[in-house]
Amino acid sequence: MRRRIFGTAATAVVLGLLIPLSGCGSLDDGAGGDGTLRLVAAEYGDTPATSSKAFWDKVTRDFADAHPGTKVEVQLLPWKDIDREVSRMVKAGKAPDMALMGSYSDFAAQGKLYSAEELLSVSAEANFLQPLAEAGTVGSTLYGLPFVASSRLLFYNEALFAKAGITAAPKTWTELKTAAKALKDKGVKFPYAMPLGPEEAHAEALIWELSNGGGYADSSGNYDLASEENVRTWQWVRTNLVTPGLLGPVPPAQLNRADAFAAFLRGEVGMLNGYPSLAHEAAAKGIGVGTVSMPVSDSLGSQESPPIVGVADWMMAFKQNGKREQIGAFLDFVYQDKHLSDFAGRYHLLPSTVSASRTPAGGGIGKNDEQFLTALRGARLYPVNDPSWMAVSDTIKRNIGRAVEPADDPKAVLEDIAAKAAAAGGTG
Numbered sequence: 001m002r003r004r005i006f007g008t009a010a011t012a013v014v015l016g017l018l019i020p021l022s023g024c025g026s027l028d029d030g031a032g033g034d035g036t037l038r039l040v041a042a043e044y045g046d047t048p049a050t051s052s053k054a055f056w057d058k059v060t061r062d063f064a065d066a067h068p069g070t071k072v073e074v075q076l077l078p079w080k081d082i083d084r085e086v087s088r089m090v091k092a093g094k095a096p097d098m099a100l101m102g103s104y105s106d107f108a109a110q111g112k113l114y115s116a117e118e119l120l121s122v123s124a125e126a127n128f129l130q131p132l133a134e135a136g137t138v139g140s141t142l143y144g145l146p147f148v149a150s151s152r153l154l155f156y157n158e159a160l161f162a163k164a165g166i167t168a169a170p171k172t173w174t175e176l177k178t179a180a181k182a183l184k185d186k187g188v189k190f191p192y193a194m195p196l197g198p199e200e201a202h203a204e205a206l207i208w209e210l211s212n213g214g215g216y217a218d219s220s221g222n223y224d225l226a227s228e229e230n231v232r233t234w235q236w237v238r239t240n241l242v243t244p245g246l247l248g249p250v251p252p253a254q255l256n257r258a259d260a261f262a263a264f265l266r267g268e269v270g271m272l273n274g275y276p277s278l279a280h281e282a283a284a285k286g287i288g289v290g291t292v293s294m295p296v297s298d299s300l301g302s303q304e305s306p307p308i309v310g311v312a313d314w315m316m317a318f319k320q321n322g323k324r325e326q327i328g329a330f331l332d333f334v335y336q337d338k339h340l341s342d343f344a345g346r347y348h349l350l351p352s353t354v355s356a357s358r359t360p361a362g363g364g365i366g367k368n369d370e371q372f373l374t375a376l377r378g379a380r381l382y383p384v385n386d387p388s389w390m391a392v393s394d395t396i397k398r399n400i401g402r403a404v405e406p407a408d409d410p411k412a413v414l415e416d417i418a419a420k421a422a423a424a425g426g427t428g
């Protein structure tokens with residue numbers, strides 16, 4: 001998921017894939033009769049072999065067999081394009097019937113979406129994992145239907161830890177710093193990899209800020225991007241990790257998540273924050289990985305347990321074409337455990353429902369992913385139910401890396417981010 005946190009979360013950048021499925025044309029052409037539903041979905045694969053096309057081909061074919069007279073056209077768009085393209089379609093009066101992407105609340109605020117209550121049975125609506133349902137709710141109404149999710153944990157390379165003489169995973173920032181120094185002394189290229197580049201800096205930033213009692217919002221749910229806790233977080237990172245050279249040769253503002261993950265899979269990273277798919281990829285390469293919750297600041301103390309960062313991707317249904325009953329039937333179908341588990345399993349993500357995320361014996365997730373599911377149950381998600389979040393997150397992604405640059409002042413950078421966010425519609 002990209003995130004895109006929690007992107008939103010697919011693990012790969014699509015290589016220009018733009019695939020209409022089920023033998024249909026572009027969704028912009030208005031083709032298809034009343035029996036045709038149109039879904040625009042993010043592409044989760046990074047090659048034709050891993051494309052989401054295979055999943056949607058099978059699901060739409062099986063749905064059409066079970067519901068004669070109704071078919072579903074699916075158009076896959078790259079993550080980098082889908083938010084913009086769906087927004088363009090809606091603005092042009094050519095909204096798809098459904099979309100699967102990283103945000104939904106701006107459409108909900110415009111009154112464009114059906115609510116879950118209008119689409120799903122009571123039992124299906126109640127089946128979503130609680131943190132995800134809360135993030136998909138605007139006011140008291142569920143509009144964003146969570147599809148797949150992930151949570152973030154601190155990964156460490158067990159072989160590099162052993163080589164550096166580190167016998168226990170860090171629980172506090174000081175212990176993380178000590179471990180990073182030991183790794184550096186043994187020649188590890190990235191003792192701690194901190195991706196604050198524009199790809200997904202808002203995820204790494206939230207992880208660190210939460211671990212010091214901060215975050216993106218205050219206790220009332222309003223943006224508080226330049227809080228004292230957040231300022232102290234980046235002051236500590238700059239002084240204790242950047243200045244002594246414990247983050248590797250690439251400045252954090254220039255390091256993207258995909259590059260950090262690739263370096264981890266090459267055995268060049270001692271520690272970083274990751275999610276389930278990275279654990280699977282590392283295991284496939286024979287890399288021993290330990291996972292723990294993000295270490296907390298010393299001011300909080302190791303007995304504190306701040307929220308883990310979680311990320312979800314969202315299914316939404318548009319009112320424009322008036323196909324509520326057909327959409328509801330398709331969503332009931334695609335949210336069946338076997339389909340949701342199939343999709344999540346293909347990309348090593350977590351299904352969004354209670355029933356689909358049960359133990360493997362019940363058809364749910366694998367044992368290696370259970371720790372991520374446990375973390376997700378108590379996770380903090382991005383404020384995706386705020387219509388300004390898309391603009392605010394873009395501001396964070398493009399600016400937070402400056403908070404740890406030697407020539408910048410963390411407080412001034414965060415205040416600048418807050419001002420830009422307020423101008424974009426957030427409250428700062």
